[in-house]
Amino acid sequence: MKRALISVYDKKGIIEFAKKLSHMGWEIISTGGTSRILSDSGLKVTDVSDVTGFPECFNGRVKTLHPKIHGGILALRDDENHLKTMKELDIKPIDMVVNNLYPFKETILKTESTHENIIENIDIGGPSMLRAAAKNYKFVTVIVDPKDYNTIIDELENKGEVSYKTREYLAAKVFQHTSNYDALISHYFNEKTNIKFPDTITLTFEKKQDLRYGENPHQEAAFYTEELETTGTLSEAVKLHGKELSYNNIGDGNGALEILKEFTLPTVVAVKHANPCGVGSGKNIAEAFKKAYESDKQSIFGGIIAANDEIDVDTAKMIKDIFIEVVIAPSYSESALEILEAKKNIRLLRLPHINYNKYSTYDMKKILGGVLLQDRNQGKMYEDLKIVTQRKPSDEELKDLLFAWKVVKNTKSNAIVLAKNQGTVAVGPGQVSRIWALENAIKQGEESVRGSVMASDAFFPFSDCIEAAAKAGITAVIQPGGSVRDKDSIDMADKYKIAMLFTGMRHFKH
Numbered sequence: 076m077k078r079a080l081i082s083v084y085d086k087k088g089i090i091e092f093a094k095k096l097s098h099m100g101w102e103i104i105s106t107g108g109t110s111r112i113l114s115d116s117g118l119k120v121t122d123v124s125d126v127t128g129f130p131e132c133f134n135g136r137v138k139t140l141h142p143k144i145h146g147g148i149l150a151l152r153d154d155e156n157h158l159k160t161m162k163e164l165d166i167k168p169i170d171m172v173v174n175n176l177y178p179f180k181e182t183i184l185k186t187e188s189t190h191e192n193i194i195e196n197i198d199i200g201g202p203s204m205l206r207a208a209a210k211n212y213k214f215v216t217v218i219v220d221p222k223d224y225n226t227i228i229d230e231l232e233n234k235g236e237v238s239y240k241t242r243e244y245l246a247a248k249v250f251q252h253t254s255n256y257d258a259l260i261s262h263y264f265n266e267k268t269n270i271k272f273p274d275t276i277t278l279t280f281e282k283k284q285d286l287r288y289g290e291n292p293h294q295e296a297a298f299y300t301e302e303l304e305t306t307g308t309l310s311e312a313v314k315l316h317g318k319e320l321s322y323n324n325i326g327d328g329n330g331a332l333e334i335l336k337e338f339t340l341p342t343v344v345a346v347k348h349a350n351p352c353g354v355g356s357g358k359n360i361a362e363a364f365k366k367a368y369e370s371d372k373q374s375i376f377g378g379i380i381a382a383n384d385e386i387d388v389d390t391a392k393m394i395k396d397i398f399i400e401v402v403i404a405p406s407y408s409e410s411a412l413e414i415l416e417a418k419k420n421i422r423l424l425r426l427p428h429i430n431y432n433k434y435s436t437y438d439m440k441k442i443l444g445g446v447l448l449q450d451r452n453q454g455k456m457y458e459d460l461k462i463v464t465q466r467k468p469s470d471e472e473l474k475d476l477l478f479a480w481k482v483v484k485n486t487k488s489n490a491i492v493l494a495k496n497q498g499t500v501a502v503g504p505g506q507v508s509r510i511w512a513l514e515n516a517i518k519q520g521e522e523s524v525r526g527s528v529m530a531s532d533a534f535f536p537f538s539d540c541i542e543a544a545a546k547a548g549i550t551a552v553i554q555p556g557g558s559v560r561d562k563d564s565i566d567m568a569d570k571y572k573i574a575m576l577f578t579g580m581r582h583f584k585h
């Protein structure tokens with residue numbers, strides 16, 4: 076007679092599954108609570124304590140941790156010595172383990188959970204059984220995911236056994252599951268003991284979807300989300316209309332969100348190839364959109380738009396007239412949605428907590444042979460502002476400087492952002508030389524550059540950028556300062572009556 080050990084925290088579907096096994100002649104062995112619900116449903120169940128000859132003890136901390144259980148799972152059925160030992164020790168084989176674990180993740184996510192409660196939800200016996208059964212998958216079937224119950228019953232009913240291939244697949248699932256479970260426990264302890272960069276790190280993510288392809292069509296790709304913190308991120312977004320998001324949509328959408336989180340006024344961010352091509356703030360979203368659009372009417376084509384307030388009809392009408400791949404917003408008015416849904420190729424995402432911004436997870440970058448981890452750049456924006464020139468910025472200039480500083484912080488380095496009237500005039504991203512970034516921005520901004528202000532993500536190594544800015548009609552500058560030649564830049568600014576602020580904090584982004 077085949078024997079299945081069933082010990083599950085999540086009891087969904089377990090009665091039906093156990094009944095089918097039992098009808099096929101399997102003996103069911105089970106632990107406390109699982110055993111009770113199976114017996115109550117009329118099934119004949121052997122209690123695990125009858126197998127071990129030992130009571131479940133220490134409030135369930137020890138139930139299945141016994142050689143009669145682990146020997147029955149782990150013994151090699153094709154090894155003479157193992158078979159002999161089984162006989163000598165009166166250990167009978169266990170052919171199937173059905174187990175899922177105490178809800179550790181759910182417990183740490185509950186704000187009311189105490190440390191004691193969290194500790195009790197670290198399952199010990201379960202992972203031991205799962206790992207044992209997965210190790211011995213050559214002989215043992217192991218099921219950790221209730222979604223697999225039907226497949227296993229089908230195989231047993233139609234083929235009389237669970238195939239080697241399926242057992243191997245189920246074992247792989249177990250090790251994914253237990254490593255994820257342990258990673259969450261390790262994360263909890265690292266946080267509790269303030270270990271930010273441990274000697275080894277196992278980060279865990281959950282697959283949200285397979286993607287059609289990666290950055291390019293010849294690259295395969297999938298989207299994984301954080302396990303614990305997805306509020307206000309694309310992982311939380313609900314698609315209201317359009318095709319699946321692509322790899323690049325997700326990357327660019329995230330870029331747009333990161334910029335948007337800097338703003339409280341109604342703001343629209345347009346992103347193309349991971350850089351902002353237009354950002355605008357206004358008294359409403361329609362005005363903000365207009366400013367973002369007018370910053371660069373060309374690059375926004377095929378781009379992504381994120382807004383921090385409802386998309387209304389006026390905004391929807393403007394979006395409709397251009398080709399936008401994705402719109403992200405906390406809500407859409409009914410009529411706005413109707414207008415936009417008429418466009419087949421647009422994706423509309425609703426992201427309710429768009430302004431949420433308290434993430435504790437790392438910022439990470441994969442490199443060949445490793446990964447770079449750092450804090451998210453939530454560095455202070457203005458506290459150390461210092462006016463370093465003879466002329467002070469006007470109130471209007473100051474507002475625009477701070478606006479541009481938020482945008483440049485989130486633009487790929489070397490970055491220059493020109494702004495006027497709470498909207499970008501031009502963005503010069505990702506150049507290997509700072510003056511090229513400025514020259515690109517001046518060229519792109521055309522006549523609007525005159526009277527705009529300039530933000531630079533890092534200091535100016537020479538005074539040439541200030542001179543070029545002055546000649547283009549830029550009136551004020553914000554930059555971190557800190558170059559050995561700061562004085563040259565300050566003197567140049569004074570020469571052209573430019574007002575300049577130092578922030579004392581660099582914002583490189585790569």
Ligand SMILES: NC(=O)c1ncn([C@@H]2O[C@H](COP(=O)(O)O)[C@@H](O)[C@H]2O)c1NC=O
Nearest residue numbers: 084106107108109136138139140199200201
């Ligand atoms: N300690 C043990 O020997 C042990 N054996 C199984 N468990 C867990 O107990 C749970 C099932 O318990 P019950 O059948 O009493 O509802 C399962 O999540 C299982 O993983 C155990 N509990 C935790 O460590």
